[in-house]
Each structure stands twice: as C-alpha cells, then as structure tokens.
Amino acid sequence: MTVKAVERPKRTLATQIYLIEVWKGLAITFRHLFVNLYRHLLRRPDASVTIQYPEDPAVLGRRARTRHRLLKRDDGAPRCTACLLCETICPAKCIRITAENAPDAMIEKRAKTFQIDLGMCVYCGYCVEACPVDAIHMDADDVDTSRYSRKDMIWDMAELMGDKPKRPSAPVADR
C-alpha cells in the first residue's frame, strides 16, 4: 500500500490558545520575507521562484502537453495514415483531416490535409493516445500559440510537421 496514515495533531492548550501558533506561522513568513529581501538586495537569483516569462524562456515539465507535432517516417513521408481516429476522439472537434491514396501500396492511405484548430483544442492529449501509428505527439515545447485572429490559430500539416514556419496571415505590429 502506498497510503501513509498521518496522525492528526493533538489539540493541546498551547495550540488552543492560538497565539503561539500564530507566532510560529509569523516566524516562518517573516523569515521568508527578510531572507528574500536580503537576496533581492544582493540581486541573487534565488530570491524568488518567479519566471519572468516573455523575457525568460518558459520552463516546462518533461511531460508537459504542448503544441502538437506530426511525425515523419524515415524517408520523410508523414507517418499519419489518415485513419481519422484522432479526429473521431477529439472532444473539441478541432481536427480536420482529408485522406488520399498513398503511393506506397503497403501504406494505402495518407492524409492530404491535416488541420488542428489550436483555438479550440483543450490539450487533452486524446489524439496522441488514439493514434495507432504514433504519428502525432504533443511535445513541440511551444506554448506561444496565441495569435491575433482565429484563422491564425489553425495549423496545417506542413506547419505541424515543421516544414513551414507558422506566420501570421496579416502583418501585425511586432511585439
């Protein structure tokens, strides 16, 4: 069993008076306050855990679900066989796939177009789970997906495979 039973702390007169416990709590917060202020004065980086995001890069967990990525075969062709399992399971209904015949008879079918509307995606990761050929991953480590128009939130196949950089449709002021 991984359950660890923790004994409930006993109520004593000292805890019932409450003032002593308040003082203990204040001691902790005061210590943090003054230690951090001292570190801020010395401009030490450990003064806070805040990541100043747009200036400093975001630190993502290893298993973070980020923007989708379509994978390729060894010969550079897309792995996706257009089985539509991801489109079917997607709870946000934000994947659009059209299929075509693949030149390789063993593969039979491949995606002609593949679009994900990141403006609707809920980042549930079901598409990754559903894919039988491991063609779609959510590990692009890209979280700057917001754009100025809904249209720009839709990523097409080349962009998802990394063959074409994502550019805004209309010129907008560089921020």
Next chain:
Amino acid sequence: MNFVDAIWTVVKVAAGVAFGMNIAGLLGWVERKQSAVMQDRIGANRADIFGFRILGLFHPLADAIKMLTKEDFVSSSVVQPLHTIAPVIAMGGGLFCLAALPYGGTIQFLGRAWSLQPLECSCGVPLVLAALAFGVHGVMMAGYASGSNYGMLGGLRGAAQMVASEVCLASSLAGLLFLYGTLDFQQAVAWQSAHAWGIVFQPLAFILFLTAGAAVTKRTPFDLPEGESEIVGFHVEYSGMKFGMFLITDFMESIVICGVTAALFLGGWLIPGLDLPSMGLLGGVLMLASFTVKVLALLFLLMQIRWTLPRFRFDQLLDLGWKNLLPLSLLNFLVTAWGIYLWR
C-alpha cells in the same frame, strides 16, 4: 476661534485625509509586494512609465486609473439611492476617523501654539470608535441595496462580524482609558509621556485590540464579508470607483486602527528621551514622523498577519469575538480597575 485657527484646522483635516488616502494607495502596493516576497515571488512589476518600473510602484496609480475609468455598471435590481449612498457612508466613517487621529501634539512656533491634531475633542477616543462603527452601516446598506442574495448574505455576515468585534474593540480599551483617566488622545499621550507606553501596562489589551481591529476592518483572516475568492461578498453588485471606495475603506480603517493603537499603546507621537513639544518646528516634524513610523510598523505587522493566517470559519469568528475576546477584555478591565483601586 479666530481666522488663523479656522484655516489651520481646514489645512490639518485636509492633510489628515491626504495622509490616509496616500497610505491607502501605498498599502495596495505593500500588500502585493509584501505577500509576493514572503511567498518567494516577485509580485506585480509590469506597470511602467517610459520604461521605468520602480519596483511596481506605478501599480496603485494604474489601479486608480482603472477604477475611475471603468464602466460603473448598476444592475436593475438594486435599491436606489441606497446603492449609491452605501460606499459614501462606508468611506465617510473612515475619512472622519482619519481627521480625528492625533498626528502630533502642540508646538510653539511664530509666537503662538499650533496643535497638530486635526479635530481636537475631549472625547476623541469614543468619537473615533463611533465613526469606525459607522462603517457597518455602509456594509449592511450595500448588501441590502444590491438586490442580490449573495450581496445580502455578505452584508449580513459583515454586520454580525463587525458588531461582534466592535464590542470587543471598545471594551478592550476600557481598562486603558480607565488607567489614563481621559478620553482625549492628547491627554492619553501626555499620561504615557509621564509614565510609560500603554503597551507596558496593558499587553493583553494590545493583542485584543489588534485582533478585534483586524476583524473590524474586514481583512483576512477575518474577511468573511467579502470572501474575495470563494464566497461572494457584500460588494458583489458594485463596480468601478464605487467598488474602489469599499476597497479604500478597508485600507483606511486599517490605518485608523493602527493610528489608535499607536496613540494609546505605543505612545502616540512620543519619541523616548526627547522633549518634542519644546523643540518648536523641528519637534512638530519629529512628532509627525514618529507617529507615521509607528502606524506604518503596525500596518506592516497587520499585513503580515493577513498573509500568514488562513480565513476563519464564520462560527469560529463569532466564537472568537463573543466567547473569547469579549470576556477577556472585560476581565482585563476588571483586573485593571482593581489594580488601579489598590494602587491609588
């Protein structure tokens, strides 16, 4: 009262109110930064003017601009004119208290005596407490006038809590005022100047008063009337500057509580070892500085408590007020009274 006195009083009242308003604005910044630093964060630092950020000090300014320019949405369910009056009443009580605090004593300058307390009154302490208690009307009125059940419940919680703590607030001061033998701030300070700071004689009353004071000002751990994140509070139907007035009122009431504490427990404008009233203009400046420093230190302590303790449950809060603070402060009063009787 001659002409100079009248002008001087107006100037002092304006200065007292400005003191409170500015510190209230500053508290918005302190609140963010202090909580951030003690939680290993940085805190709001993005508001800038021409690229200067100065530790996020422009955020209160940005807040004020936002509050003033925001749409003042009034739902059709509200009860007018109570809905509009409520924030004015809540804030009016706080403003009045600010004008009655003893920022300094009386100094000799240019051949006449200048008193540094804006509104002088022989019953200053009960006056401030009464004006502070007036704030509960604003809260109840806001809750009722919202025409919303959430606002109503928040107002009721606010009323129950503020009455419970207001009673303790006054009764915890009883022993101290008995000791000073006066209701006047200046005479209380004079007594402390002759003997010792009030906190030496009444440490229990100090704790009781600060606790009840935190409850009266509706700040965490006693912020049940508004319950910013979980339960909706009495100002749910307010937006724009009307909401801002409730916000500022909380800060101003904290300043008043700290001001009264400083005046009655921490020697007011006294600086140990210095005879300020005889030092002329310099003495006056030092009086103001001493009082301000004491108030700021108390505010710092209250702010730290606010960010350290979790919110009380409502029954715990009422228990604390009626079953613990009130008996303790009455006991404190009895013991003090007997002590004074035997001592004399």
